[in-house]
Amino acid sequence: MIPRTIASVSTPPGLSGVAVIRVSGPEAGSVATGLAGRLPPPRRATLATLADPRSGEPLDRGLLLWFTAPHSFTGEDVLELQVHGGRAVVAAVLDAALAIAGVRPAEAGEFTRRAFENGRLDLAEVEGLGDLLRAETQAQRRQAYGLFAGRLTSEADRLQAKLLPILAQVEATIDFPDEGDVTGAALDTARRELIALREEVTALLASADRGERVRDGVTVAIAGPPNAGKSTLLNALARRDVAIVSPQAGTTRDSLEVHLDLAGAAVVLVDTAGLRETADPVEAEGIRRTRQRIAGADLTLWLTAGDPVDRAPTGPGAVWLVQTQIDRETPALPSVVHRISAVTGEGMAGLVAALTSFAADRTGGEPAIIVRQRHRLIVEELSEALGGALAVGDWDAEPELVAERLRQGLAALGRARGRVGTEAMLDRLFSAFCIGK
Numbered sequence: 001m002i003p004r005t006i007a008s009v010s011t012p013p014g015l016s017g018v019a020v021i022r023v024s025g026p027e028a029g030s031v032a033t034g035l036a037g038r039l040p041p042p043r044r045a046t047l048a049t050l051a052d053p054r055s056g057e058p059l060d061r062g063l064l065l066w067f068t069a070p071h072s073f074t075g076e077d078v079l080e081l082q083v084h085g086g087r088a089v090v091a092a093v094l095d096a097a098l099a100i101a102g103v104r105p106a107e108a109g110e111f112t113r114r115a116f117e118n119g120r121l122d123l124a125e126v127e128g129l130g131d132l133l134r135a136e137t138q139a140q141r142r143q144a145y146g147l148f149a150g151r152l153t154s155e156a157d158r159l160q161a162k163l164l165p166i167l168a169q170v171e172a173t174i175d176f177p178d179e180g181d182v183t184g185a186a187l188d189t190a191r192r193e194l195i196a197l198r199e200e201v202t203a204l205l206a207s208a209d210r211g212e213r214v215r216d217g218v219t220v221a222i223a224g225p226p227n228a229g230k231s232t233l234l235n236a237l238a239r240r241d242v243a244i245v246s247p248q249a250g251t252t253r254d255s256l257e258v259h260l261d262l263a264g265a266a267v268v269l270v271d272t273a274g275l276r277e278t279a280d281p282v283e284a285e286g287i288r289r290t291r292q293r294i295a296g297a298d299l300t301l302w303l304t305a306g307d308p309v310d311r312a313p314t315g316p317g318a319v320w321l322v323q324t325q326i327d328r329e330t331p332a333l334p335s336v337v338h339r340i341s342a343v344t345g346e347g348m349a350g351l352v353a354a355l356t357s358f359a360a361d362r363t364g365g366e367p368a369i370i371v372r373q374r375h376r377l378i379v380e381e382l383s384e385a386l387g388g389a390l391a392v393g394d395w396d397a398e399p400e401l402v403a404e405r406l407r408q409g410l411a412a413l414g415r416a417r418g419r420v421g422t423e424a425m426l427d428r429l430f431s432a433f434c435i436g437k
Contacts, residue, residue, distance in 0.1 A: 003025055003026075003076075003114070004025060004027075004102055004103070004104055005023060005024065005025025005026055005027035005028055005030075005031070005100075005102050005103045005104070006023070006024055006025055006103070006104060006105070006106035006107075006110055006111070006114075007021065007022065007023040007024075007031070007094065007097045007098055007103050007104070007105065007106060008021070008022060008094075008105060008106035008110075008111070009021055009022075009090055009094060010022045010080075010111075011085070013087070014085075014087075015085060015086065015087070016085030017084070017085055018082050018083070018084065018085055019082075019083055019084070019085040019089070019090045020080055020081070020082055020083075021080070021081040021083065021090070021093055021094055021097060022078065022079075022080050022081075022106075022111060023078065023079040023080075023081070023097055023103070024072070024073075024074045024076045024077070024078045024079075024106075024111055024114060025076050025077065025102075025103075026076070026077065026102070027100055027101070027102040027103050028066075028076070028077040028078055028079040029066075029077055029079070030100050030101070030102070030103075031079055031097045031100050031103060032064060032066060032079050034053040034096075034097075034099075034100050035050045035051060035052075035053060035059075035081070035093070035096055035097065036048035036049070036050055036051075036064055037051075039066060040064045040065070040066045041066070042066050042067065042068050043065070043066070043067065044065075044066075045063045045064070045065055045082075046063065046064045046065075046066075047061065047062075047063055047064075048061070048062070048063075048064055049061050050062055050081065050083065050093055050096070051096075052092070052096045052099070053096060053099060053100065054096070054099055059083075059089065059092045059093050059096060060083045060084055060089050060092075060093060062081055062082050062083035062084070062093075063081075063082040064079065064080070064081060064082075065079070065080040065082070066078075066079055067079075067080075070118065070120075072120075073111065073115055073120065074111055074114040074115045074118060074120065075114065075115060075118030075119065075120045076114060076118065081093060081097070112126055112129060112130075116418070122150075122153055122416075122417040122418055123416075123417060123418020124147060124150070124152040124153050124156075124375075124416055124417065124418065125147070125148055125149075125150060125153065126418070127147060127371075127372060127374075128144050128145070128146070128147030128148030128149070128152075129144075129148050131143070131144035131147060131148075131215060131371070132144040132145055132148050136259065136261060136266060137261045137264050137265060137266045138264035139214050139264045139265050139266065139363050139364075139367075140214055140215060140266055142367045143211065143214045143215065143367040143368060143371055144215075144371075145367075146367040146369075147371055151367070151369050152369055152370070152371075152375060152416055153416065153417060155204070155369050156413045156416035156417065159197070159200070159201070159382070159413055160410060160413045162193070162197050162200075163197060163406060163409055163410055163413070164410070165193070166190045166193050166194050166197070166406060167403060167406040167407065167410070169186045169187070169189060169190040170186075170187065170190055170395070170399050170402050170403045170406065171399075171403050172186060173186055173187055173396075173399045174399050174400060174403065184396065187395045187396060187399070190395075191390070191395060194386060194389060194390060194406075195390065197386060198383065198386045198387065198390065201379060201382055201383045201386060202383065204369060204370065204379055205370070205376070205379050205380065205383060207368045207369065207370060208368070208370040208375070208376045208379070209362075210362060210363060210365070210368050211367075211368025211369070211370045211371035211372075211375075212370075212371060212372070212373070212376075213298065213362050213363050214265070214266065214363045214367070214368065214371065215371050215372070216266075216268070217259060217266035217267055217268040218265065218266065218267050218268065218298045218299070218358070218359045218362055218363060219268045219270060219296065219297045219298050219299070219317075220267055220268065220269050220270065220297060220298065220299045220300075220301060220355065221270045221272055221294050221297035221299070221300045221301070221317075222234055222269060222270065222271050222272060222300075222301050222303065223272045223294050223300055223301070223302055223303070224301075224302050224303035224304055225304065227305070228303040228304055228305050228324055229303055229305060229324035229325055229342055230271055230272065230303055231256075231271055232324075232342040232343065233301070233303065233322075233324065233340070233342045234256065234258060234269055234271040235342070236342040236345075236348060237258070237260065237269055237352070238258045238260070238269065256270070256271040257269065257270055257271075258271075262352070262355060262356040262359050262360075263356045263359075263360060265356070265359035265360055265362075265363045265364075266359075266363075267355065267359050270297065272294070294317075295316075296317075297317045298317045298318070298358075298362060299317055299318045299319075299320065299355075299358055300317055300318070300319045300320070301320055301322050302319055302320065302321050302322065303322050303323075303324050304321065304322070304323060304324070304333070305323070305324050305325040305328075305330065318358075320337040320338065320354075321333075321335055321336050321337050322336070322337060322338045322339075322340060322351070323336045323338070323339045323340070324340055324341070324342065325341060325343075326339050326340065326341045326346060326347065327341040327343055327344045327346065337354075338350060338351045338354065375416070378412050378413070378415050378416055379412075381408075381409075381412040382409045382412040382413060385405050385406065385408040385409035385412060386405070386406075386409055388405040388408070389402045389405035389406050389409075392405070
């Protein structure tokens, strides 16, 4: 079945100097001739007057770019119209394109999905493109571009190139069991190479936490008892009024999030409900969620304006004791990491510098290869398969079992490209893209 041609605006809505309308599919050429009266030469920007094919009314003057299949983003014939960015102009040109027989509006992410289905992008590159479109910091941009440019695919290919000869040596002993001296030496070599490969995979997994932190942000929970200044600190760090500040205890009932860019690193600040005993079921739910956020945070800023005895719940993340409201001339408390006043700004520069350093330590260095949970699960499955092969006690007696474990590892690597997957997973991924992508 020949896919229908799709069309959509690829630039954000609103007033702009230029807007791009993208058309992909077998009727893309018909759109060019219908609106401009001719098909432009491939890959050459061509100025033309665009007219409504139904009435002949001129709509705009713009540039046409024509890409022939399979040498286009989607792998199909693609036409891009660069027109003036006024809303009325964009709406009129898109409506005229959709008036061509066989052309329909694109769905969310449909251009990228066609690129995937036509082999122009693998799944890892699609994920990188999605991350690149959503990148807010330079670290996120660098990491996303690496994924889009094929770093995970290249790494999977490299590991596969090392695993295949190992499997071949094991399978040779199955096919030629009578060559005892040869097969024994081959198995010894294969085992040594597999041990070295497993160490590489383990090192790769070690970078997963850093990659996911760069993508999702370093989580910093602002916690403490009621009226310790949590919402005031959040507003000061965000430099805008995000949270309601009130002397009444229990004002914050749910967690509020603010995303910051600290020297290129993404940081997610979470303002939480004050921890105390309460009979209010709504506030109690907020406190339960607070404890969950603290348990999952990379860092908890435990705020106190008075007695530091009540400490934040312990967890895998770091905890800094921060004394607040020092503008009230309160005595310094022991074990305090920072003393601040979010009102006067005293101590805030030191806290921000420390947060910046904390985030940089957990996101710095070369862009990670494993940046999503899907990637982590694939490499974990690969590691388990290699470990299962090494756990076979007698390779000479059970080479078939070793070979089966190695095949499982190869299958896991194949999923890095996304050619093995469920339709539901693909639907969810591509639906996150904008309509014009």
